[in-house]
Amino acid sequence: MANNIIEIQGLTKLYDGLTALDDLTLSVEEGAVVGFIGPNGAGKTTTMRILTTLLQPTRGQAWVAGHEVTREPKAVRRVIGYMPDFFGVYEDMKVWEYLDFFGACYDLPPAARTAMIDDLLALVDLGHKKGAFVDSLSRGMKQRLCLARTLTHDPQVLILDEPASGLDPRARIEMRELLRELKQMGKTIFFSSHILSEVADICTSIAILEAGRLVAYGDMEEMKKQLRAHRLIEVRIMGDLEPLQEILLHTEAVGAIMAGVEAELPPDTVRFDFSGDDQALSRLLARMVAGEIPVISFSEETGDLEDVFLHATRGIIN
Amino acid sequence: MADLVEKSPARRPHLLRTLLQNPVTVKELRSRMRGRRAFVVLTVYLLLMSGFITVLYGLYATAAAQPYGPEARQAGKTVFGAVLGIQVLLVIFIGPSFTAGAISGEKERQTYNLLRTTLLSAHALVAGKLISALSYVLLLILAAIPLQSIAFLLGGISLIELVIAALLIFVSAIAFALLGLFFSSLMRSTLAASVTTFAASLLLTLGGPALALVMLPIGSTILSGRTLAPIVEVLLAYGGLSLAATNLPATIVLSEVFLLQEDAIFFFTNTINGYTVLFFSPWFVYLILYTFLSLILYWLTVRRVRRIPKK
Numbered sequence: 001m002a003n004n005i006i007e008i009q010g011l012t013k014l015y016d017g018l019t020a021l022d023d024l025t026l027s028v029e030e031g032a033v034v035g036f037i038g039p040n041g042a043g044k045t046t047t048m049r050i051l052t053t054l055l056q057p058t059r060g061q062a063w064v065a066g067h068e069v070t071r072e073p074k075a076v077r078r079v080i081g082y083m084p085d086f087f088g089v090y091e092d093m094k095v096w097e098y099l100d101f102f103g104a105c106y107d108l109p110p111a112a113r114t115a116m117i118d119d120l121l122a123l124v125d126l127g128h129k130k131g132a133f134v135d136s137l138s139r140g141m142k143q144r145l146c147l148a149r150t151l152t153h154d155p156q157v158l159i160l161d162e163p164a165s166g167l168d169p170r171a172r173i174e175m176r177e178l179l180r181e182l183k184q185m186g187k188t189i190f191f192s193s194h195i196l197s198e199v200a201d202i203c204t205s206i207a208i209l210e211a212g213r214l215v216a217y218g219d220m221e222e223m224k225k226q227l228r229a230h231r232l233i234e235v236r237i238m239g240d241l242e243p244l245q246e247i248l249l250h251t252e253a254v255g256a257i258m259a260g261v262e263a264e265l266p267p268d269t270v271r272f273d274f275s276g277d278d279q280a281l282s283r284l285l286a287r288m289v290a291g292e293i294p295v296i297s298f299s300e301e302t303g304d305l306e307d308v309f310l311h312a313t314r315g316i317i318n
Numbered sequence: 319m320a321d322l323v324e325k326s327p328a329r330r331p332h333l334l335r336t337l338l339q340n341p342v343t344v345k346e347l348r349s350r351m352r353g354r355r356a357f358v359v360l361t362v363y364l365l366l367m368s369g370f371i372t373v374l375y376g377l378y379a380t381a382a383a384q385p386y387g388p389e390a391r392q393a394g395k396t397v398f399g400a401v402l403g404i405q406v407l408l409v410i411f412i413g414p415s416f417t418a419g420a421i422s423g424e425k426e427r428q429t430y431n432l433l434r435t436t437l438l439s440a441h442a443l444v445a446g447k448l449i450s451a452l453s454y455v456l457l458l459i460l461a462a463i464p465l466q467s468i469a470f471l472l473g474g475i476s477l478i479e480l481v482i483a484a485l486l487i488f489v490s491a492i493a494f495a496l497l498g499l500f501f502s503s504l505m506r507s508t509l510a511a512s513v514t515t516f517a518a519s520l521l522l523t524l525g526g527p528a529l530a531l532v533m534l535p536i537g538s539t540i541l542s543g544r545t546l547a548p549i550v551e552v553l554l555a556y557g558g559l560s561l562a563a564t565n566l567p568a569t570i571v572l573s574e575v576f577l578l579q580e581d582a583i584f585f586f587t588n589t590i591n592g593y594t595v596l597f598f599s600p601w602f603v604y605l606i607l608y609t610f611l612s613l614i615l616y617w618l619t620v621r622r623v624r625r626i627p628k629k
Contacts, residue, residue: 055628
């Protein structure tokens with residue numbers, strides 16, 4: 001647990017017999033940016049609520065910066081900054097008052113709060129909105145203000161629940177840039193999202209949660225390497241697909257074969273899983289040519305986070 | 319910034335300063351006093367009260383034979399009673415309406431979880447909400463003092479009556495505000511918290527008199543023609559007084575009666591079947607009961623806010 005700033009062991013949460021979280025175990029290193037992904041209802045928010053001392057687990061334990069979340073909630077709150085998936089608005093409150101209020105809630109003395117407000121508003125590019133009412137801000141600005149709020153006490157760990165949810169593309173890019181900046185500042189960021197491209201852009205590790213269970217967790221690059229064990233090959237030919245499928249069916253390294261409209265592919269295309277190496281792949285192409293299959297293109301699909309996600313959650317979804 | 323956070327617990331400011339610098343109090347007062355609403359409510363309240371007192375005074379002035387005679391003193395008492403009556407309604411029904419939405423409103427706005435992940439203690443949150451709500455209620459009460467002072471001009475009111483009335487109103491304001499705050503911490507919606515608070519306030523105000531109305535005829539029928547043992551008579555008298563002391567209007571009326579008839583501020587003695595029995599004035603019992611109720615409600619609310627939910 002030496003360099004792990006978040007440690008979760010056997011975390012389970014049951015709601016009236018329904019398992020929201022099932023024996024979750026994972027650890028996050030200091031300074032890491034972990035993308036917590038999974039479909040709605042996978043248990044992401046439940047995990048975050050437990051880590052932020054807002055919910056008691058049914059079983060298991062979790063530590064943040066060495067503090068157990070149920071036994072030392074105050075110590076945990078001191079080191080975390082939490083941004084929920086919904087931005088809570090106080091009516092009749094100005095932007096600076098909003099940050100001043102939360103600064104006071106973190107016991108910051110008034111003099112320190114004045115400097116902190118200016119610094120944070122500059123960081124999230126809202127300096128020009130200091131005297132505006134929170135209610136008058138756009139959704140993107142509110143999200144950035146909410147992120148600034150999580151930083152009022154300079155926490156070590158940021159726990160962000162869907163920080164880019166509901167934002168337009170421009171606001172999403174701004175939010176991503178902000179997260180990158182926070183990563184450079186050395187913050188550990190644990191954030192959930194269902195926009196996979198966003199996670200892939202900034203995170204160092206990903207954790208995939210499905211039906212309350214952790215189905216994959218690790219370094220982003222490691223996960224892609226794992227995926228390479230199941231290469232996805234796409235072949236386009238002229239004419240009938242049947243002779244090609246016949247060859248593929250008799251090739252040991254070929255796994256699932258997808259073809260035609262049913263697999264949402266063009267009528268001249270076949271896609272298949274391949275577990276062999278480059279030489280085996282080359283031999284397969286040679287057999288196709290020898291069998292007089294009119295190949296137009298033969299290519300390997302590059303694995304992205306979406307593939308990692310689909311591979312990890314395959315089976316559970318079914 | 320982290321250093322600043324860690325240094326701050328070592329500072330031990332004065333209790334009053336701590337209460338006034340409570341971030342929740344500052345935020346709530348800032349929001350409440352911002353804009354015209356608070357001042358419009360205060361103006362309308364004072365105008366209505368002034369109108370009511372003018373009508374009352376006018377009625378007595380036209381009927382009075384001499385300017386400072388018994389009628390004027392009676393008018394003074396009526397004016398004082400009218401202002402006190404309005405203040406009773408204010409602390410029983412209006413005060414709790416401010417606090418009934420204090421915590422449930424945070425839940426509805428989805429800001430409650432934000433607050434709970436800060437270093438703000440449950441005590442600070444509850445005290446901040448209570449002080450900000452009470453401040454406005456006390457502002458309304460204090461603003462009515464010039465109107466209440468008309469009663470002194472007319473005579474018929476002693477300083478001790480004023481002090482007792484002020485104490486009763488102050489303790490009631492705290493207790494009923496805490497009642498609202500307690501239900502607010504218990505419920506998810508402000509509507510449910512407001513309805514429950516109103517029902518509980520109504521029960522505390524009308525429950526005692528309703529019970530007395532039901533029990534008195536039944537008791538009279540059962541006890542008619544019987545000679546009671548002195549201890550039973552004493553217990554019945556104590557029971558009746560205790561019941562009155564749970565109810566603010568009954569406490570005010572009975573305390574005034576005992577003050578005028580027995581000249582009793584704190585207690586008086588009466589002879590029952592040859593035994594001398596000590597009776598406390600209801601206002602005194604009321605203050606003890608409602609202070610105790612306030613402490614329990616405060617403790618329960620803090621406990622509710624502090625707990626980490628299982629759902």
